[in-house]
Amino acid sequence: MRLVSLELSGFRGFPQRHSFDLDADAVVVVGANGHGKTSLFDGILWALSGRIPRLQNDDTRLVSMYSDSGQARVALRLKDPATGGQLTVTRSFDGREGRVALETREGSYQGPAAEERLIDLVWPDAASASDPREALASVLTLSVYLQQDLIRQFVEAASVQDRFAAVSELVGAGRVTELQGSLERAKKAWSTVTNQRQDELRPLRERLTVIEARLSELTARASQASPAITPEAWGQWWHSLSALGLKAVQVEAASREAPTAIDNAIKQLDALGRSAERRLQALGATQTEIAGLANRPMPEIPPLRDKVTTLRKQLEDLKRVVTEEQARLAELRRHQATLKEKTEQLKALAVLALKHLADHCPVCGQTYDKEATRLRLEAIAKGGVGDTETVPGPEKLTELLAALAAKENEAAAAELALRSSEQAVNERQMAQQTISKRLSELGVIGSDDESRDATVAKAVGEANALIGRVGELQRIGESLALRLAHSSAVAAIDELRREAATLRRENAHREKVISARNRTGERAQGVIEALREAASAVVEERLREIAPLLQSVYARIDPHPAFRLVRFFSRVVRGKGQLFTVVSDPIGEKECDLPAAVLSSSQVNALAVSVFLALNIGVPKPPLSVAILDDPLQSLDDINLLGLVDLLRRTKDRRQLFVSTHDGRFGSLLSRKLRPSSQEGRTIVIEFDGWSRQGPIVVTREVKCDPVRLRLVSSLAG
């Protein structure tokens, strides 16, 4: 594939549209720095790969600051010399979004389809790369487009690993490395899933362990199990329940419902037994009460009532006597008070009379016995003379009150006795009623006490019998339930054995699957290890194939008087490939894998260009039959420069050659050296004569071949 033309607009140093005819064996681009040489070559790289790694793949840097449209656009036309088929790739970027289109003889493609088809046409080997465009850009950068900024990077700055990776990509071993990487990732994912499967197996194994332990336990118990239930015993028990009036539903002993049914039946029996016991307790209590009632004496109420009546009458009489006596004593106390008042008055009069005692009565004037009167008055004044009389005291009342109290006590006692007797009678009647009611509730009815007692005694006997029967049936039922449980345990053992067998099969199957997955993982690891070696082997093989060419190219420049041999040396360290560029002195038998240590800057440049051209020419399936060298003549001394130019001239015979230089003299040298060797050949010189905001001033001219191909030979022939 060769380049035919390039159209740039708004792209880097080309703000306005510029078209370039590139359909030549050699294109020499001459221009001062900053006039657009690198932009021209970047346009080719970007059109092909959509990437310019040197610019960190930042497309916003591609749009020219002076672009009227604000859009960078590149259209590159290529052709296949073998078929004559042409294709045009057009790529644009408007500052936000990139577009790509591809025109071929077969049809037009846009977007991803265009990218895919372009890769397929230019570098099919990149199609299987994780990032085909990146892989293509890498290969183009390493073997097609030697960029001015990166001219020495490969031999000087790149790490041995990066160098190995770059060459791996170039010689196709990049696919091997990617296969290895893919396989490593796939194996990791595979191992993760396998480990998950392993983890998922753990619950199954734990379940199996539990089941086996349970099985062991049940099996040990089953060996001590009771004899099996006979249908007769089973049926008889259920019949007995029916006979007791229980509504238990009989099921088959071997049925799954049997444990539940017998459990329900035993519960009914238990309820019946408890009911019978409560009845027995009630009957027993009633019997006790009847017996207590019979032993209790029946008091005589009428005599007690007569006595109370008598005592109440006597008490009333006595109270009346007491009242009368109390009235009499009151009257007597009033009389005595009157007398006492009179005495006091007399004493006052006596005192007055004594005070005024004279010979004659002041009232009547009569004479009187004064002495006797005085004595008399004095006696009255002293209170010793009056109408006092002796009256009976309160002794009689006291006696009466004592008698009254005694009578009241007697009457109260009699009334109490009466009330007690009446209460006892009432209580007996109530007890009788209660007993009757309770017996009625218990269904025990007797016409009289005697028959009632017998009936109660009979009921007690029946209750005792029922309790005993229920207890017996409970024991039998529990025995049946236990035997039933043993039977269930045997069934459970069978079930567990089946489940254990299923789990063992499942476990074995899964272990087999996991084991198979592990084997696959181990095989993958083996392949991975082998691929590591293989990637290196591929690189070594390819480099071994390229080695003579590299030496040939290097020898053409022959930059160093002693270090005249060059070779690649690769090795794998800890799974990572390393690539060294080794220069050696065959005569002095010296060798150095760091060329910059023994070569001058100019010589390193010459070596770098040699490596580039060796890789360009030596790559098995080049993406393009093109070699683009952006200003490779910098820092070269005369001899190296001439050697390189001669080399480029020979390269022109193998590759469509693009070389730029910032030096006009070198430009002249290149155009002369790269002249076509015949009329069929074509060499173009593109000169950038200055640059303005509209872009460079472009002058294109063609270089003619010499008029006579072999001048000396022909002159002799002539």
Added chain:
Amino acid sequence: MTESSPAFTPTDLIAAASQVLSAGGYHPIRQTFPEWDTPTSRLFEDEYNVVGIVVFDTCAELLRTWPDQQGSLVEVISRHVGQGESKSWDGYLVLLTPSLAPSEGTEIEALRYNTTRLRKIVATGDDLRTPTDVERVVRPLLPLGQEQARPSQESALDLLPKLLADQGISKETTRLLIEAFREQSPLLERLHQEGGE
């Protein structure tokens, strides 16, 4: 001046150089030009270059007489190639001697870097120890096609079955993996199936 025993005779060198240049597409100029008439010299031409080869017995002779040889070759070129023709700038003088001359090493090296009038390609017995060394010395004048590597056209992935087989991986396994890789199919599943798992 001390000189060790040379590996080649001047005749060997002129023959080897002539053979290499002829094989590289150069046309030997059989007839002699009056300006270029030295017994141990040859003149060649291809579409780009005019090459004069001169073999000397010793380094001393080489260092002493090379300017005369250069003058002769320049005279031939200027006489027969037009000044406007590019080839008039493309004359090469190849100066060879089988003798070993460590003492003249510096002068020889200086001559190598002398680009006045013609580019000089110089080699002494130090450089010419095996027959292939002659080819290496004149290689800058040869087309690339003569020594271009012929790398395998197989892709690296296609090489893998054989490479991995050497490490115990069956070719069928490798092919299946490569196929899955190209199809972007799950690699381990393919490997698993291939293993009959």
